[in-house]
Amino acid sequence: MSNTTEAGFNHSAALKALKTQAAATTRAADGGCDLRRRQGGILLDARRQHLHPADLQALLAFADDAAFDEQRRRLFAGERVNHTEERAVLHSALRASGDDLERWSGSKPDRQSVRELVMDTRRRMQCLVEDVHLGRRTGYSGARFTDIVNIGIGGSHLGPELIVDALADQALLRTHFLSNIDGHRLSALLRSLDPTRTLFVIASKSFTTLETALNAEAARSWFLERTANREAIGNHFVAVSNNVDAALEFGLDGANVLPMGDWVGGRFSLWSAVGLSIALALGWDAFSDLLEGARSIDKHFESAPAADNLPLLMALLDLWNIQVRGCTSHAVLSYDERLRLLPDFLQQLEMESNGKSIDGDAEPVDYPTQPVLWGGVGTNGQHAYHQQLHQGTGAYWADFIVCRAVDHNYPELHQSLAANALAQSQAMAVGREHADPHRRVSGQNPSSLWVLDELSPTTLGQLLSLFEHKTFCLGILWNINSFDQWGVELGKVLAVPIAAALAGQRESDAIDDSVARSQVEYLGH
Ligand code: F6P
Numbered sequence: 001m002s003n004t005t006e007a008g009f010n011h012s013a014a015l016k017a018l019k020t021q022a023a024a025t026t027r028a029a030d031g032g033c034d035l036r037r038r039q040g041g042i043l044l045d046a047r048r049q050h051l052h053p054a055d056l057q058a059l060l061a062f063a064d065d066a067a068f069d070e071q072r073r074r075l076f077a078g079e080r081v082n083h084t085e086e087r088a089v090l091h092s093a094l095r096a097s098g099d100d101l102e103r104w105s106g107s108k109p110d111r112q113s114v115r116e117l118v119m120d121t122r123r124r125m126q127c128l129v130e131d132v133h134l135g136r137r138t139g140y141s142g143a144r145f146t147d148i149v150n151i152g153i154g155g156s157h158l159g160p161e162l163i164v165d166a167l168a169d170q171a172l173l174r175t176h177f178l179s180n181i182d183g184h185r186l187s188a189l190l191r192s193l194d195p196t197r198t199l200f201v202i203a204s205k206s207f208t209t210l211e212t213a214l215n216a217e218a219a220r221s222w223f224l225e226r227t228a229n230r231e232a233i234g235n236h237f238v239a240v241s242n243n244v245d246a247a248l249e250f251g252l253d254g255a256n257v258l259p260m261g262d263w264v265g266g267r268f269s270l271w272s273a274v275g276l277s278i279a280l281a282l283g284w285d286a287f288s289d290l291l292e293g294a295r296s297i298d299k300h301f302e303s304a305p306a307a308d309n310l311p312l313l314m315a316l317l318d319l320w321n322i323q324v325r326g327c328t329s330h331a332v333l334s335y336d337e338r339l340r341l342l343p344d345f346l347q348q349l350e351m352e353s354n355g356k357s358i359d360g361d362a363e364p365v366d367y368p369t370q371p372v373l374w375g376g377v378g379t380n381g382q383h384a385y386h387q388q389l390h391q392g393t394g395a396y397w398a399d400f401i402v403c404r405a406v407d408h409n410y411p412e413l414h415q416s417l418a419a420n421a422l423a424q425s426q427a428m429a430v431g432r433e434h435a436d437p438h439r440r441v442s443g444q445n446p447s448s449l450w451v452l453d454e455l456s457p458t459t460l461g462q463l464l465s466l467f468e469h470k471t472f473c474l475g476i477l478w479n480i481n482s483f484d485q486w487g488v489e490l491g492k493v494l495a496v497p498i499a500a501a502l503a504g505q506r507e508s509d510a511i512d513d514s515v516a517r518s519q520v521e522y523l524g525h
Pocket residue numbers: 153154155156203204205206207208209212266267352485488
């Protein structure tokens with residue numbers, strides 16, 4: 001097993017050394033790192049992480065040996081860092097300013113230059129969004145749009161839904177998200193819509209994703225049944241895809257298909273035309289602010305030295321918890337209900353990116369990589385799973401997310417919410433001595449506190465791009481490719497003969513597994 005980069009750095013040996021060194025480090029009771037960093041409108045307070053200054057130095061040396069600087073350079077230079085798919089990874093270009101995009105003007109991974117594609121798509125998105133908001137683009141009957149339906153899944157759904165949900169009080173149009181292939185959801189949603197006032201956005205990078213294809217077809221049939229007007233599809237359906245031909249085949253004309261490059265991964269794509277439903281829901285200015293927030297973090301990530309680089313520090317904290325403290329889960333606890341979908345977004349971002357066990361040399365790793373990421377909202381969780389966090393077995397770390405600004409008329413509730421976040425993190429860290437072991441809380445569980453000055457498009461852009469870059473940094477530290485997702489392909493392939501057998505179109509013997517074959521018998525009609 002090699003786990004060794006071209007430069008000769010052995011990740012496996014170095015990760016083991018990190019653990020040995022940590023065990024040997026003498027720690028004064030109050031000797032933790034005073035790790036607090038502010039970037040834009042966000043503060044990270046990591047003082048409750050179990051990190052000694054010597055540990056941080058060792059982690060920074062590890063990042064240096066793992067060629068952090070060089071890998072970061074390759075990312076921003078548009079090199080094919082997604083080496084298993086031979087693709088550049090350019091989500092930062094999607095939020096770059098016109099001037100900054102100059103650096104990618106000669107970069108043509110996709111025939112058209114990155115700069116041209118980004119600028120052209122932004123222009124088209126802005127026109128479409130403003131036309132809808134100003135009533136220049138209406139439904140076929142002339143009625144203004146009141147409802148947007150984003151049909152997409154994974155990266156073509158989670159980011160836009162998180163942002164629209166988080167900023168719902170600023171919404172200009174009702175915006176719905178249809179992702180799952182579950183007829184219950186589809187019928188409930190369609191029942192609530194007026195076809196003459198609904199704009200469907202079909203978001204799919206590949207335009208081959210089963211769930212999105214089935215939901216889009218069902219939505220189109222519903223629309224045609226009610227309007228009997230095929231021409232009207234042009235008013236009511238827009239697509240976002242890298243597979244423009246497939247979107248045209250669906251029945252759309254080119255003016256209603258917004259492209260995206262193959263150099264943006266699905267889970268990093270909310271900044272592309274996949275963000276159309278965000279812009280439609282919240283307005284073009286809000287979408288621009290979101291990009292601007294992310295751009296400020298790109299600049300920080302690209303230029304800050306390792307010791308001050310927030311995404312890298314975030315990754316090093318995770319690495320420490322996973323490799324040295326043996327954590328197998330990461331809880332994201334949002335003490336702001338508007339961020340209730342953040343754990344879902346981060347689940348895809350981190351688990352689809354780094355839930356891998358083969359390294360950059362196609363060798364199996366012998367160290368743990370991405371743990372389970374999960375979470376929910378405080379204070380609800382305190383009356384449910386926090387019991388396990390305080391007294392269960394199994395090592396974890398937590399991120400508490402709170403907002404300073406009060407955007408409602410109940411400041412006392414806001415204070416109570418914040419107090420609970422701080423109290424939970426204190427209980428996790430300090431615990432409680434008690435003569436009765438049942439009442440004892442051991443403490444010693446690390447956590448970080450995130451404080452957003454306010455919840456705005458800008459701070460959301462900053463927050464999500466911090467986590468995006470952290471995810472890439474972890475890939476560097478583990479020597480894995482964070483940008484492919486071969487593991488999710490198998491289930492898609494296996495579902496094809498099973499679906500055909502359930503539909504009675506094929507014998508079940510095409511299914512290559514006896515248990516699945518017999519299960520088809522009792523699920524079939
Ligand atoms: O199944 C996983 C996945 O490939 C994700 O990576 C992606 O975000 C999602 O499916 C949706 O893909 P698409 O945008 O191509 O429909």
